[in-house]
Each structure stands twice: as C-alpha cells, then as structure tokens.
Amino acid sequence: MPTLLYFARLRETFGVEREQVPLPAPASVAGLLDALRARGSVWATELAPGRAFRVAVNQRVANAETAVADTDEIAIFPPVTGG
Amino acid sequence: MPTLLYFARLRETFGVEREQVPLPAPASVAGLLDALRARGSVWATELAPGRAFRVAVNQRVANAETAVADTDEIAIFPPVTGG
Amino acid sequence: MHPADSVRVQTAPFDIGDEHARIAALSHATGAIASFTGLMRDTNEGDAVRAMTLEHYPGMTEAALVEIVTDARKRWALQAVTVVHRVGTLLPGEAIVLVLTASAHRGEAFSACEFIMDYLKTRAPFWKKEETPAGSRWVDARASDDDAAARWIDDGVTD
Amino acid sequence: MHPADSVRVQTAPFDIGDEHARIAALSHATGAIASFTGLMRDTNEGDAVRAMTLEHYPGMTEAALVEIVTDARKRWALQAVTVVHRVGTLLPGEAIVLVLTASAHRGEAFSACEFIMDYLKTRAPFWKKEETPAGSRWVDARASDDDAAARWIDDGVTD
Numbered sequence: 001m002p003t004l005l006y007f008a009r010l011r012e013t014f015g016v017e018r019e020q021v022p023l024p025a026p027a028s029v030a031g032l033l034d035a036l037r038a039r040g041s042v043w044a045t046e047l048a049p050g051r052a053f054r055v056a057v058n059q060r061v062a063n064a065e066t067a068v069a070d071t072d073e074i075a076i077f078p079p080v081t082g083g
Numbered sequence: 084m085p086t087l088l089y090f091a092r093l094r095e096t097f098g099v100e101r102e103q104v105p106l107p108a109p110a111s112v113a114g115l116l117d118a119l120r121a122r123g124s125v126w127a128t129e130l131a132p133g134r135a136f137r138v139a140v141n142q143r144v145a146n147a148e149t150a151v152a153d154t155d156e157i158a159i160f161p162p163v164t165g166g
Numbered sequence: 167m168h169p170a171d172s173v174r175v176q177t178a179p180f181d182i183g184d185e186h187a188r189i190a191a192l193s194h195a196t197g198a199i200a201s202f203t204g205l206m207r208d209t210n211e212g213d214a215v216r217a218m219t220l221e222h223y224p225g226m227t228e229a230a231l232v233e234i235v236t237d238a239r240k241r242w243a244l245q246a247v248t249v250v251h252r253v254g255t256l257l258p259g260e261a262i263v264l265v266l267t268a269s270a271h272r273g274e275a276f277s278a279c280e281f282i283m284d285y286l287k288t289r290a291p292f293w294k295k296e297e298t299p300a301g302s303r304w305v306d307a308r309a310s311d312d313d314a315a316a317r318w319i320d321d322g323v324t325d
Numbered sequence: 326m327h328p329a330d331s332v333r334v335q336t337a338p339f340d341i342g343d344e345h346a347r348i349a350a351l352s353h354a355t356g357a358i359a360s361f362t363g364l365m366r367d368t369n370e371g372d373a374v375r376a377m378t379l380e381h382y383p384g385m386t387e388a389a390l391v392e393i394v395t396d397a398r399k400r401w402a403l404q405a406v407t408v409v410h411r412v413g414t415l416l417p418g419e420a421i422v423l424v425l426t427a428s429a430h431r432g433e434a435f436s437a438c439e440f441i442m443d444y445l446k447t448r449a450p451f452w453k454k455e456e457t458p459a460g461s462r463w464v465d466a467r468a469s470d471d472d473a474a475a476r477w478i479d480d481g482v483t484d
Contacts (some may be wrong), residue, residue, distance in 0.1 A: 008221050008293035009304040052307070056291075059226035075223060075291075079307030082220065082251060082292020083204050083263050083283060083431075091380050091452035092463040135466070139450075142385035158382060158450075162466035165379065165410060165451020166363050166422050166442060183342020186362070194367035194417040200438075201360040202431060203345070208353035258353040272361060272442055273473065279359075280435050314432065 002032070002068055007077035010053065013042050023070055029055050030064040032074060052079050085115070085151055090160035093136065096125050106153055112138050113147040115157060135162050168239060170246035173231045175222055177254040180264055189246045189268045196245045196268045200275035202283050208258035210305070213298045220253045220262065223291040227251075230290040238267070238282050242274040249282065251292065281318050288315040327398060329405035329427075332390045334381055336413040339423055348405045348427045355404045355427045359434035361442050367417035369464070372457045379412045379421065382450040386410075389449040397426070397441050401433040408441065410451065440477050447474040 001020040011017050024031035033055075037044045047053065055062045056075040068074060084103040094100050107114035116138075120127045130136065138145045139158040151157060167173065170192055172185075182203060189199060206218050235247050248266040256262060265282045269275040287308075294305040326332065329351055331344075341362060348358060365377050394406045407425040415421060424441045428434040446467075453464040 005223070007223055007291065008295070012304075056223075056226060059223070059229055061289075075226065077223065077291060078293060078304065080288065080291050081294045081305045081307050082222070082290055083287040088382070090382055090450065091454070095463075139382075139385060142382070142388055144448075158385065160382065160450060161452060161463065163447065163450050164453045164464045164466050165381070165449050166446040166470075181342060182345050183340060186341050190362070190364060190418065190420070194365075196364055197366040199360075199362040199364065201358075201362075202435070203349070203358040203360075204431065205349060205355055205358065206353075207356040207429065259349065261349070270366065272363065272439075276361070276435070276439050276442075280431075283431055283435075 002070060002072045002074055004032075005073065005075040007075065009078050010046060010076055013046055024068065027068050028064065029057065029062050029066045029068060029074070032068055033064070047076075053077065054079060084153060085155045085157055087115075088156065088158040090158065092161050093129060093159055096129055107151065110151050111147065112140065112145050112149045112151060112157070115151055116147070130159075136160065137162060167232050167235065168247070171235055172248045172250070173228060173235060174250045175224075175227055175231070175253055176250065177252065179252070180250045180261065182261070182264060185248050185250065185264060185266055189248055189266050192246050192268070195270060197270050198272040198275040199266060199268045200272070200279040201267075202263075202265045202279050203261050204263040204283075206256045206258050206260050206262055210296060210298075213296075213300070215258065215296045215298055217258075217297040218256045218262075219295045219297075220251075220256065221293045221295070222251075222253050227291045231286065234282055234285045234289060237285065238278045241281065242267075242269065242278045244269050244274065244278055247278070247282070249286070251286070251290070253292070284311070284314040284318060287311040326391050326394065327406070330394055331407045331409070332387060332394060333409045334383075334386055334390070334412055335409065336411065338411070339409045339420065341420070341423060344407050344409065344423060344425055348407055348425050351405050351427070354429060356429050357431040357434040358425060358427045359431070359438040360426075361422075361424045361438050362420050363422040363442075365415045365417050365419050365421055369455060369457075372455075372459070374417065374455045374457055376417075376456040377415045377421075378454045378456075379410075379415065380452045380454070381410075381412050386450050390445065393441055393444045393448060396444070397437045400440065401426075401428065401437045403428050403433065403437055406437070406441070408445070410445070410449070412451070443470070443473040443477060446470040 246268040267278040405427040426437040
C-alpha cells in the first residue's frame, strides 16, 4: 500500500504524521486526493480544490496527473516557508 | 600655493608624490592642467586631453571648471581599481 | 553534487567564519565570495516572536537543495557553493540559513547567491512555526517569495 | 555616518566571522545579512600574480566609502553596514575587501551589498599594482565595472 506523509500545519490539523492507504482508483494523485476528501471534515476542507497545498510522490513535486503505485511514498504539505 | 598630490601609476611616471605649484591662471582645474602640460614630456603625454585620469580638489571629485584656490589640495590619479 | 559543494540540514548552529574559510581555501582562482545569512527576527507580522521551530522533510529537503545548487551551477561559473539550513527550535537572533557562493568574479557570486535563496524559499520543504504571546502559529508562505523566484525564469521557459 | 555602521581602511587582515557577529548582534530586527568578500586571485589577464600592493588616498578614500554607504541607506532600509578595505601588500587567497549589509529582509540586504561593491569599484580611490613574472604592473580600470555601477543610476538622474 502507498505510504502517506503529512507535514507542518497539515500534520497537526489531520492529527496524523504517516499512514498507509489502499491504492486509489484511479491510481493517481487526483484519485488519492478524492479518497482522502471522502473522509469529510478537515480532510474535505484542507484538501478542497483551490486550497494551497503541495503533493510530492517519492520526494519529487507531483501534480494531479502523477501516477501513484503500491510502494510509493506520497507527501502532502503546505507551501514551504523556510530560509 | 596649492598642493598637488599624485597617486599610483601617475605618481611613478611623474616621479613625484607631492609638490606645491603657483596658483594657475585661470585659477581652475583646466588652468592647472595646462600649466602642468606645459612642462612637456610625461606631463604633456599623461595629462593630454582624452587620457584617462581623474582630478580631486580638497578630496572631492572635480572637473575642468572646478575652481582652485591658494590653500587647496589637488590630487591627480588614474581611474580607480580597488575592491 | 560538485565535490567543492556542501549542502547540509542540521539542528546545530553553524559558524559563518569557518564556512567562509573552507570555501576561500579551496582555490586561489576564487576572486569573489557572496554570502547570505537568514536570521530569526523577534517580530513577524507585527507580533513578538519568542521562538521558532523549523520542520523539514528528511530526504526530499536535502535533494531539493542539491537540485537548486545544481541549477545555479548551470547558470553561473561557480567554484564552490555551501548551503546550510537549520531545523529544530531557534531563538531570536539565531541564524537559520547560510548560502555561500564562490566565483572568479563578483557578478556571478552575487547572482548565484540570490538565486539559491529565492529558490530555497519557494522550493525546499521547510516549514516555520512561531511562538507568539497569543500562542503558536504556522508561518504562511509569501507571495513576494514566489515573485522573487519567478524573476529567474527565462522567457518562454517554465521549468 | 550611522552609528551602526563601520567603514575602515586598514593594512591588517579582517575576520569575517567577527565582523558578521558584530552586525548580527546589533538588533533582533535583522532578518538578513548579505556579504561580499573580494579575494586576491593568483592570476589576472592570463598572467600569474604572486603579490599585489594596494594604494589609497588617505582621507578621500574613507570619505568616499562613507558617501557610498550613505547613498545605500537612502535607497534601502538597512540596519547596519560594514565596509573594510585592505591596503598594502597582499598575497593570493587573501581577502581584499568585505561588505556586510543587514536588513529586515533579504532583497534589501542583497541590493545594498551589490550597490556598495559596484560603487566602491568605480568611486573609491584605491589602486592595485600586481607582481607578475614579467615584473610589476598597475591594474587597469575595467569598463565592466563602470557598466555595473551605471545600472544603479535612475533614468534621468546622473548624480
């Protein structure tokens, strides 16, 4: 199953740092986000289209069309604020 | 009498670091340069119109029209190359 | 990564004098070293800030920094680059990030240093949480940082 | 000159770590310190250079540096500026000049640092003489330095 990681404000809001989720259908970032939004509450609000969050697949910046495979590490995080 | 200072390559070429010269007529940078050029040899060559040199009067950048008085310190030097 | 470069994410403070000396000693062909140090300010958005915690994404963050340095090396002739970014809890006045760029000439060193900072601010996964009198809060990303990074994008290239 | 600023011409080497620490300690409102260090290269115009002697115009040089820093402060909100320039004989690898600029934000620190270097290169009376295998020679001024300084002149203003 893909591993999901959450960082910073989203980690705190979701109350989870890491979890494994079933491979979504379609097996893409878009499919995964739909599955997460279907949990409702903060998941639906924070991941709503238009909200500012980023997705990385295997530590590379991804977009909605990026494919997601069974052993992938997918990270969801807010816009970065380092430096 | 005005004090003249020479720096860097011009100091070496003229073979003088500091000298006092009579107040030129007209009492301006242009008048002073004409008096120096009248010495001939390296003075005429190095200070020929169009050559790259700078003049400061009392430690402020000057031009041909800048007035020159009896107690002034006038410096003549090549374009700067610090930093 | 180029062997003269150093990219690190660490909790420990760094010493800019040591980092500068390392990069200066590498080659007598270096004529210019530009540096940027980001320091923790004691105010932000009008509020007092008494501490800050920096979080990162281990692995991806280091890879992002290496990629930014690699991009900079494609644009400018650089003799050495150092990027050090701290994580964990910091107090006002402490240094957060250091970027050093060494080149033969100053224009390249300056441009590369500013480029690396602009891209680091928008592409490297770090997040800041501030402790203010009203409680803790995550710092929001700045549109001005996106603008700063965008000016390095050549016309017609969207990399 | 602003009390937080330091402008010096000296024969002794300087320590960038010490200079950076001084400027960083002044205020916790400082979020950004940019620096530039100019180093003596062991080649110039294709020739080996084994030593360099820097001459200046005592009094006028310091005044010119103060004026450049004052100009920078009119353009950007700076918390502190340090300019140290060495004179006398230097060997390859030695630092010639250091400019440090502290500001709340990085854009101002970077711009001010680059501005000060560009103006220093064209307006501060320093002259370099190089020792090469073929003898000693005075370094010629570079047109590229004039170009670098000219880009700070606002349209219609010729200061």
